[in-house]
Amino acid sequence: MAFVLPSLPYAFNALEPHIDARTMEIHHGKHHQAYVNNANNALAGTALAAADAATVCRSLRDVPADKMTVVRNNAGGHWNHSLFWEVMAPPSAGGGGRPGGALLAAIEQAFGSFDGAGGFKEKFAAAAAGRFGSGWAWLCVQPGGKVEICSTANQDNPLMKNAIGDAAGCGGAPILGLDVWEHAYYLHYQNRRPDYVSAWWNVVNWGKVGELYAKAK
Numbered sequence: 001m002a003f004v005l006p007s008l009p010y011a012f013n014a015l016e017p018h019i020d021a022r023t024m025e026i027h028h029g030k031h032h033q034a035y036v037n038n039a040n041n042a043l044a045g046t047a048l049a050a051a052d053a054a055t056v057c058r059s060l061r062d063v064p065a066d067k068m069t070v071v072r073n074n075a076g077g078h079w080n081h082s083l084f085w086e087v088m089a090p091p092s093a094g095g096g097g098r099p100g101g102a103l104l105a106a107i108e109q110a111f112g113s114f115d116g117a118g119g120f121k122e123k124f125a126a127a128a129a130g131r132f133g134s135g136w137a138w139l140c141v142q143p144g145g146k147v148e149i150c151s152t153a154n155q156d157n158p159l160m161k162n163a164i165g166d167a168a169g170c171g172g173a174p175i176l177g178l179d180v181w182e183h184a185y186y187l188h189y190q191n192r193r194p195d196y197v198s199a200w201w202n203v204v205n206w207g208k209v210g211e212l213y214a215k216a217k
């Protein structure tokens with residue numbers, strides 16, 4: 001079955017003032033739609049035409065060589081953005097704050113603290129700020145439940161590890177992704193990526209990330 005653009009789970013303006021409505025409208029309706037269309041066109045007629053996006057990302061080595069790059073970029077783009085919309089929520093609907101339960105324990109074990117000096121938020125923001133050019137910062141789960149931060153370029157993601165090696169970052173199961181392409185923030189923040197990252201913490205849906213952690217570990 002061909003990929004379909006998922007509906008946003010909130011209104012375009014629901015994440016304001018942290019992410020503006022116009023950015024969300026273009027990001028979801030134009031950028032994400034283009035990844036869906038381009039991936040569908042490239043995968044049509046291949047053995048992966050009916051696979052879900054995660055399977056395609058994990059199976060890039062099975063994509064015909066002449067379509068590998070376009071599938072990497074666009075099936076990757078589709079999977080990454082589908083996660084991105086899900087792990088955000090308006091502050092009025094649970095966005096922001098802190099994780100709890102097993103996820104908080106895993107974060108504290110891996111990084112010392114959630115939001116203390118040198119802790120998780122600082123390290124994740126540094127991964128986002130330090131990604132040169134376009135890409136993503138990720139929080140991933142390794143087998144056994146250990147969490148790890150990494151970043152990838154373009155629309156690469158950790159699911160692609162067996163096909164693209166170190167370009168896939170840590171290779172764990174991503175449970176939180178932050179888009180640091182300029183299209184994600186430039187209208188409102190221009191070149192101030194760190195300001196976008198600081199504001200983004202206000203809309204992270206930790207309830208959803210906790211669910212993904214429970215499933216992934």
Ligand code: MN
Pocket residue numbers: 027031081179181183184
């Ligand atoms: Mn994007």
